[in-house]
Amino acid sequence: MSAENNTGDVLLSVDHISLAFGGVKALTDINFEIRKKEIFAIIGPNGAGKTSMLNVINGFYHPQDGEIHFKGLHRKQMRPHEAAVQGIARTFQNVALFKGMSTLNNIMAGRNLKMKANLFWQALYYGPARKEEMENRKFVEDIIDFLEIQAIRRTPVGKLPYGLQKRVELGRALAMEPELLLLDEPMAGMNIEEKQDMCRFILDINEQYGTTIVLIEHDMGVVMDLSERLIVLDYGRKIAEGNPDEIRGNQAVIDAYLGVAHTN
Amino acid sequence: MEFLTAIFIQPFFDMVDDPVLFLQVIWEGFVTGILYSLIAFGFVLIFKASGVFNFAQGIMVVFAALTLVGLHENGVPAFIALPITIVVMYALAFSVERLVLRSLVNQPDIILFMATIGLTFFLIGFGEFIFGGEPKMMITEELLLPYDSITFFDDMLILQEIDIAASVIAVIALIILALFLGKTKIGIALRAVADDHQAALSVGVSLNTIWVVVWFISGIIALITGIMWGAKSDVSFALSIIAFKALPVLILGGFTSVPGAIVGGLIIGIGEKIGEFYWGHLVGGSIEGWLAYMIALVFLFFRPQGLFGEKIIERV
Numbered sequence: 001m002s003a004e005n006n007t008g009d010v011l012l013s014v015d016h017i018s019l020a021f022g023g024v025k026a027l028t029d030i031n032f033e034i035r036k037k038e039i040f041a042i043i044g045p046n047g048a049g050k051t052s053m054l055n056v057i058n059g060f061y062h063p064q065d066g067e068i069h070f071k072g073l074h075r076k077q078m079r080p081h082e083a084a085v086q087g088i089a090r091t092f093q094n095v096a097l098f099k100g101m102s103t104l105n106n107i108m109a110g111r112n113l114k115m116k117a118n119l120f121w122q123a124l125y126y127g128p129a130r131k132e133e134m135e136n137r138k139f140v141e142d143i144i145d146f147l148e149i150q151a152i153r154r155t156p157v158g159k160l161p162y163g164l165q166k167r168v169e170l171g172r173a174l175a176m177e178p179e180l181l182l183l184d185e186p187m188a189g190m191n192i193e194e195k196q197d198m199c200r201f202i203l204d205i206n207e208q209y210g211t212t213i214v215l216i217e218h219d220m221g222v223v224m225d226l227s228e229r230l231i232v233l234d235y236g237r238k239i240a241e242g243n244p245d246e247i248r249g250n251q252a253v254i255d256a257y258l259g260v261a262h263t264n
Numbered sequence: 265m266e267f268l269t270a271i272f273i274q275p276f277f278d279m280v281d282d283p284v285l286f287l288q289v290i291w292e293g294f295v296t297g298i299l300y301s302l303i304a305f306g307f308v309l310i311f312k313a314s315g316v317f318n319f320a321q322g323i324m325v326v327f328a329a330l331t332l333v334g335l336h337e338n339g340v341p342a343f344i345a346l347p348i349t350i351v352v353m354y355a356l357a358f359s360v361e362r363l364v365l366r367s368l369v370n371q372p373d374i375i376l377f378m379a380t381i382g383l384t385f386f387l388i389g390f391g392e393f394i395f396g397g398e399p400k401m402m403i404t405e406e407l408l409l410p411y412d413s414i415t416f417f418d419d420m421l422i423l424q425e426i427d428i429a430a431s432v433i434a435v436i437a438l439i440i441l442a443l444f445l446g447k448t449k450i451g452i453a454l455r456a457v458a459d460d461h462q463a464a465l466s467v468g469v470s471l472n473t474i475w476v477v478v479w480f481i482s483g484i485i486a487l488i489t490g491i492m493w494g495a496k497s498d499v500s501f502a503l504s505i506i507a508f509k510a511l512p513v514l515i516l517g518g519f520t521s522v523p524g525a526i527v528g529g530l531i532i533g534i535g536e537k538i539g540e541f542y543w544g545h546l547v548g549g550s551i552e553g554w555l556a557y558m559i560a561l562v563f564l565f566f567r568p569q570g571l572f573g574e575k576i577i578e579r580v
Contacts, residue, residue, distance in 0.1 A: 058466065084468030096463035098456050109456050113468040115449040129447075176467060 009036045010069075011180060011212050012057065017066035019052055019236075026052040027063065027236045034180070034214060039206055041215045041227035045256060048233040050216045051093055054182050057214070058090050059083040071179070085113060089178035091169045093185045093216075099158035103168050106157055107143055110175025111136040143171045147201060163194040170201065174209075181205070182214045187222060195222060202226060224248065232256065275542035284420040289541045290534055295427040297533020298434045302489045303506065304513040304525035305438065306482040311519050312458035313478040314365065316376035320383040322507020324483060327387045328353055329490030329499045333403055334395035342406035353483030361475045369471075388501060397501070402494035409495060430492040437488055438526060441481065445522065450477055458520065512560035518570025527571060532556045
């Protein structure tokens with residue numbers, strides 16, 4: 001992956017964002033820009049504020065300071081469902097699926113916003129609702145093929161192994177046809193094969209659908225392979241930004257990860 | 265020995281002996297049961313969407329019926345009072361979401377439960393303040409509900425027309441709601457919310473809208489129950505007691521299951537009438553009041569998640 005994939009247009013810009021819970025500062029004065037169609041990574045040690053940053057982007061948290069522009073539009077207080085309406089989808093660090101439902105229905109739930117037929121027809125499953133359901137169903141089947149989860153179509157997701165649950169969750173996010181896809185540790189707890197599959201999916205999504213992807217991940221090999229640009233957070237502050245090569249050689253990053261011996 | 269016969273043998277002889285009477289008892293039980301089902305349905309909806317046991321469900325029944333009757337007493341024709349009452353129930357749902365739920369998001373369930381207790385007392389006070397505290401007659405006639413009775417088998421089986429109407433309306437309401445919840449976008453969103461708030465939010469479900477919708481539907485159910493129950497007795501605050509009958513129904517059916525609420529309601533309704541009629545005299549009668557709770561208690565020993573409830577399995 002390289003720069004030719006970038007159009008250079010900014011999709012999301014984060015300006016001077018600060019977030020605090022009571023006296024605890026989760027994020028301090030964070031700035032960065034995400035360009036259209038890139039794969040952008042956020043890394044940092046545990047508790048650095050990575051997930052908080054994602055929660056700010058999709059509206060779970062409201063920062064006390066700073067501005068976010070998405071698709072050129074300013075937004076400050078935004079609720080999660082509004083973020084979804086605008087085209088931001090996400091997955092969660094601890095898989096958040098609808099455990100009682102099958103794989104198929106979980107991914108169908110991602111089509112929630114695309115269902116437009118009125119409630120009356122939907123209840124009767126007739127007329128426009130039927131046509132709409134078929135179209136959405138087709139879309140969902142394509143995602144199921146894409147993620148190679150045909151075999152677990154009807155399985156209640158609560159019964160699936162962790163790796164597959166993560167894949168279903170990714171499918172649900174894809175069903176929203178997002179412009180910006182936020183992935184919170186998509187490979188945590190996976191074995192090497194599962195990780196390789198997941199990497200392949202992420203690259204394919206980026207290429208085939210042109211989806212912009214923001215990725216939080218602890219596996220440095222994965223991050224350096226996948227991402228075009230990344231930022232590094234530590235204690236809620238941005239300590240570095242750049243492409244993988246620049247980050248690898250950055251002394252502040254090495255210090256943050258390995259710890260620094262403080263000499264008096 | 266005689267006592268055992270009276271418990272285990274005689275009642276069944278009585279049933280076979282006079283099947284028409286048995287049928288009558290079952291019918292009475294069915295009519296009560298279907299109303300229990302409706303009330304339980306209201307509970308289940310709110311429980312699924314917000315994980316809170318809505319203590320105010322019973323008072324909502326009274327409040328809806330009181331608004332309807334009160335408006336009519338003040339000179340509003342019945343068929344205008346009905347839509348106005350529906351609007352009032354919507355306003356109630358909207359205010360509950362805005363003033364109570366929204367500020368209590370992410371609080372422990374017990375806090376929300378306390379809030380619904382608060383809501384109960386508010387509605388009692390508010391209802392009394394506006395419409396007065398004395399019992400009122402339901403405006404059965406004005407709503408064109410029938411009040412005759414039909415008899416079968418040489419007057420041995422008597423069915424009140426109002427009961428038939430109540431059952432038909434309740435069944436229709438339950439079917440419409442089942443379709444609505446099973447097939448529509450809101451229904452699917454509701455199931456999503458019931459499963460995982462955060463995930464539901466992330467796929468674009470608005471929690472606030474869902475809450476207003478479920479409280480409004482519960483309000484409509486309360487109105488239907490209030491009309492039907494009010495027609496059988498009268499409209500007073502004592503009516504809210506019937507909501508507690510929904511508790512054994514929910515234990516039987518499972519707090520999260522819509523079919524459970526319906527089947528549970530019927531089991532409790534029919535069970536307590538049969539119990540009262542064939543066994544009640546053994547202990548001096550009036551077991552109808554507590555039999556339902558006993559059934560629920562026994563049930564808790566063997567199937568705590570209810571007939572249809574989800575068994576909660578935590579994977580560690």
